[in-house]
Amino acid sequence: MLEISQTVGALHLAPAFSCLELVEVAYFGLMRRGLGSGRDDTFLLSKGHGSLAQYLVLEELGLLPREHLENFCTPKSPLATHPDYGTPGIEASTGSLGHGLPLAVGMAYADRLRGSDRTIFVVMSDGELQEGSVWEAFMLAPSLKTTRLVALIDVNDFQSLGRTSETLPNFYPVVDKLRAFGWEAAEVNGHDAAAVHRAVTSRAGDRPFALVGRTVKGRGVRFMENVPVWHYRSPNPEEFKTAMAELREVVS
Amino acid sequence: MRNAFANAFYDLAKQDDRIMLVVADITASAGVATFMKEHPERFINVGVAEQAMISISAGLALRGMIPFTYTIAPFTIYRPFEQVRVDCCYHHLPVRLVGVGAGVTYSTLGGTHHALEDLSVMGGIPGLTIYAPCDPAETAALTLASARVEGPLYLRLGKVGEPDLTKEAPEPLVPGKIRTLKNGRDLAIVTLGPIARLAFEVARGLKEGGRADPAIFGIHCPKPLDREGLLEKVLRRFPRVLLLEEHVPHGGISSRVKEVAAEAGTANRFATCTLRDEFIHVYGSHEDVLRAHGLDAASVLKRAKDL
Numbered sequence: 001m002l003e004i005s006q007t008v009g010a011l012h013l014a015p016a017f018s019c020l021e022l023v024e025v026a027y028f029g030l031m032r033r034g035l036g037s038g039r040d041d042t043f044l045l046s047k048g049h050g051s052l053a054q055y056l057v058l059e060e061l062g063l064l065p066r067e068h069l070e071n072f073c074t075p076k077s078p079l080a081t082h083p084d085y086g087t088p089g090i091e092a093s094t095g096s097l098g099h100g101l102p103l104a105v106g107m108a109y110a111d112r113l114r115g116s117d118r119t120i121f122v123v124m125s126d127g128e129l130q131e132g133s134v135w136e137a138f139m140l141a142p143s144l145k146t147t148r149l150v151a152l153i154d155v156n157d158f159q160s161l162g163r164t165s166e167t168l169p170n171f172y173p174v175v176d177k178l179r180a181f182g183w184e185a186a187e188v189n190g191h192d193a194a195a196v197h198r199a200v201t202s203r204a205g206d207r208p209f210a211l212v213g214r215t216v217k218g219r220g221v222r223f224m225e226n227v228p229v230w231h232y233r234s235p236n237p238e239e240f241k242t243a244m245a246e247l248r249e250v251v252s
Numbered sequence: 253m254r255n256a257f258a259n260a261f262y263d264l265a266k267q268d269d270r271i272m273l274v275v276a277d278i279t280a281s282a283g284v285a286t287f288m289k290e291h292p293e294r295f296i297n298v299g300v301a302e303q304a305m306i307s308i309s310a311g312l313a314l315r316g317m318i319p320f321t322y323t324i325a326p327f328t329i330y331r332p333f334e335q336v337r338v339d340c341c342y343h344h345l346p347v348r349l350v351g352v353g354a355g356v357t358y359s360t361l362g363g364t365h366h367a368l369e370d371l372s373v374m375g376g377i378p379g380l381t382i383y384a385p386c387d388p389a390e391t392a393a394l395t396l397a398s399a400r401v402e403g404p405l406y407l408r409l410g411k412v413g414e415p416d417l418t419k420e421a422p423e424p425l426v427p428g429k430i431r432t433l434k435n436g437r438d439l440a441i442v443t444l445g446p447i448a449r450l451a452f453e454v455a456r457g458l459k460e461g462g463r464a465d466p467a468i469f470g471i472h473c474p475k476p477l478d479r480e481g482l483l484e485k486v487l488r489r490f491p492r493v494l495l496l497e498e499h500v501p502h503g504g505i506s507s508r509v510k511e512v513a514a515e516a517g518t519a520n521r522f523a524t525c526t527l528r529d530e531f532i533h534v535y536g537s538h539e540d541v542l543r544a545h546g547l548d549a550a551s552v553l554k555r556a557k558d559l
Contacts, residue, residue, distance in 0.1 A: 085342075085343050091314065092314060092343065093338065093342055093343060096334060096338055098303075099307055099335070099338060099339055102303065102304050102307030102308050102311065102335075102339075103307050103308075103310055103311040103314065103339060104311060105304070105307075105308050105311060106307065106308035106309060106310060106311020106312040106313075106314070106315070106319075107311040107312070107314055107315050108311075109296070109308065109311070109312060110311070110312045110314075110315035110316070110317050111315060113293055113294070113317075114315075132303065133303040133304065133307065133335070136298070136301040136303055136304035137304055137307070137308075139299075139301070139304075140298055140299075140301065140304055140308070144296065
């Protein structure tokens with residue numbers, strides 16, 4: 001992601017960092033894939049601005065060629081800042097917040113109608129929870145018995161202008177609201193892949209399930225962590241070097 | 253029109269199990285009640301949650317279903333506009349957005365329940381088809397014809413009790429094509445939707461006065477517009493054209509027809525009879541409200557005579 005950040009300006013790097021584990025656990029730990037068209041589980045990145053996290057996974061799965069990532073946001077690549085329907089592995093266009101969950105409810109309803117056992121995983125953001133359409137979907141999903149629906153909520157406590165908990169101090173904790181709307185819900189450290197996996201796989205499954213993943217925006221690069229400007233900005237060459245050095249240290 | 257839609261929908265849904273009905277606490281009449289009874293799983297009432305109605309329908313369509321969403325026109329398109337634009341149209345999904353009470357049909361319910369700029373708003377969306385039938389027969393035919401529309405569709409309906417206008421039309425309905433509703437000479441009246449009733453009234457008035465025998469053309473598909481048909485049947489044949497629609501002056505058929513004429517250089521003279529570019533604060537019958545904006549037989553007749 002950092003390498004790509006050197007060619008594109010408004011990259012939305014920090015939002016991709018904060019949901020990386022949630023996206024990876026969904027793809028590599030939770031989803032059933034390779035069963036054939038129309039049978040695989042579905043992934044929707046409702047927080048479309050975290051697209052880099054999904055693109056990297058799709059590249060790893062062989063669905064996107066490396067060149068598409070290297071030419072991200074240029075005419076040479078179909079990849080935009082926000083996922084676009086029709087791109088391999090992208091099952092709905094997102095970018096405007098508050099669309100992914102209700103789309104998933106419709107998909108899950110159709111699956112149930114057709115007797116399909118596909119599960120739909122939706123990665124959402126906490127800023128997105130401020131959209132009213134999200135709560136229409138939270139309200140409806142349990143009543144429509146769309147039980148094969150898992151919302152993974154990246155609660156990094158940040159939105160463009162600052163902390164979500166300062167914008168809406170009386171909205172927290174989130175997990176209570178989800179339960180109040182009839183969902184099964186759990187809260188874990190969203191960077192702890194094992195904990196995320198355990199929480200989702202041990203769900204009862206008789207209702208839709210929401211996981212509140214507490215995360216750090218810009219996770220992995222100290223100067224980006226919890227600093228709002230990195231919602232959009234790409235690092236300059238100097239910052240890039242510092243960030244790469246830090247990540248190398250963590251990996252080694 | 254509501255009943256005609258409900259019955260045609262029932263017939264359509266019987267033949268195709270991908271068809272669903274998703275409503276936001278408003279339903280059509282008997283035909284729909286039968287559908288609900290026979291296929292409860294293909295009927296969803298989301299409650300008063302129009303954004304969810306549209307997005308959930310798009311989700312259903314992403315899985316191969318063909319959902320019809322149904323509520324009063326402003327709540328079908330204005331309230332959830334971004335869901336319409338992004339989820340249905342940007343994805344180019346076969347969601348059928350049914351809006352009842354278009355124009356100022358719900359006259360006593362006031363401005364919140366009017367859709368007097370819907371063609372203008374929806375007409376700007378790429379890839380969307382708009383059907384606006386003028387009577388129950390066209391409503392039934394276009395509901396059935398929706399099966400051949402591959403992308404999203406806005407079906408603009410009145411409510412109940414509209415008269416049959418097209419029984420004696422000299423041309424059959426061909427979905428998407430401008431239709432001759434009455435033959436004539438002298439003058440063309442081009443209209444859209446149930447207000448076609450007024451076109452017939454005006455035509456009778458002109459004929460009785462011995463002044464003229466106008467032809468009437470119905471545009472039931474303002475998007476994509478049948479430009480060729482419009483040029484051939486109307487603009488190249490009739491120097492004088494009266495445009496009649498229950499819509500603001502811009503973005504509906506009247507401005508579109510003039511645009512086509514200007515581009516083709518057909519040099520027609522136009523009289524534009526539409527709602528004014530104003531919200532309406534007059535209450536009463538549908539006719540009372542239309543009259544307040546000059547859409548009554550006497551006013552339109554005068555415009556025709558002056559043309």
